[in-house]
Amino acid sequence: MASDPIQPPVGLPQTAPPPQPWTRYEPGMPPYAPEPTTNVMAIVALAGSFFVGIVGIVCGHIALAQIKRTGEKGRGLALAGTIIGYVQTGFVVLWTLGVVVAIVVGGITTSPSSSSGATAEAAPTSDCSTVENASLALSTALTDIAASSWEDDPATAKQAVVDATSAFEDSTSGVTDSTLSYRLNSEQMDLAKLSSAFVDYEAADAGQRDPLPVANAITTTSRDLLELTTSCR
CATH class of the missing domain: 1.20.120 (Four Helix Bundle (Hemerythrin (Met), subunit A))
Known part of the structure; x- marks a missing residue:
């Protein structure tokens, strides 16, 4: 006498449901949110800060304001560009001050020579x-x-x-x-x-x-x- 085949538990589906390729939008469903893009000014701020510090500062602040308003990506790039821009500008200011001080000190140093030159004449x-x-x-x-x-x-x-x-x-x-x-x-x-x-x-x-x-x-x-x-x- 043949035995009866094993029956699956009652309530479980016989086979797995087929995958759904897409979900049809129905009224009342939330709208589809696209992937946020990277802010262009943030990229410009980071790239420009290595060459001209003021570019990183200006573009970085603009990018931060745009990102706060639009929700775009790139906040880290904007911050990095702003910081590097400030550092770059600081080095330029210090270098300029050093040159000015050197010129002033050099002029003061040469003043005694001028006096000695007048004595020599x-x-x-x-x-x-x-x-x-x-x-x-x-x-x-x-x-x-x-x-x-x-x-x-x-x-x-x-x-x-x-x-x-x-x-x-x-x-x-x-x-x-x-x-x-x-x-x-x-x-x-x-x-x-x-x-x-x-x-x-x-x-x-x-x-x-x-x-x-x-x-x-x-x-x-x-x-x-x-x-x-x-x-x-």
Whole structure:
């Protein structure tokens, strides 16, 4: 005699119900809520904070306000961008202050040097006094020579140039300033050319003497002497 098959417990379904692929919306059901998106300004705040701090600060605060209003994701990104932006800006401000302080301290440090430089220039001031006195004496001698009858008596005029040159060299021998020394050498060369012009004029025959080279030499010597005096003013 065959045994009866085992029957499932009463009340249990014979098979599992088929899966439901989708749920049909019925009136009265809550609306479907989509997945929230990440706020764009939060992304911009984080990315920009690494390059320009103010971008992270501004965009970060805007993103936080938008996220609070819309419920978007990205609050962490916005906070990170804001914090990094503040740190970046703080470094820039500190660096700028450091540069300003360095410039100010450097200017104060160089002030004593300027004072010492003014002291070092005291020597040229005394040199200028020497040069001005010697130039005045030489200018007087040149004026007397130009006003004399040197065309008729070139030997006397030549000796006057030699004497004026010696006096000028003796008076300026103690000058140490390099610029003044250079101009003094130039003036002494002018005096040597003037003396040579008198020599040539005296050596020429009476009917062939040309006074123009002598006159030009006197003019050049006087002009350079004026420039020498002006260089001290």
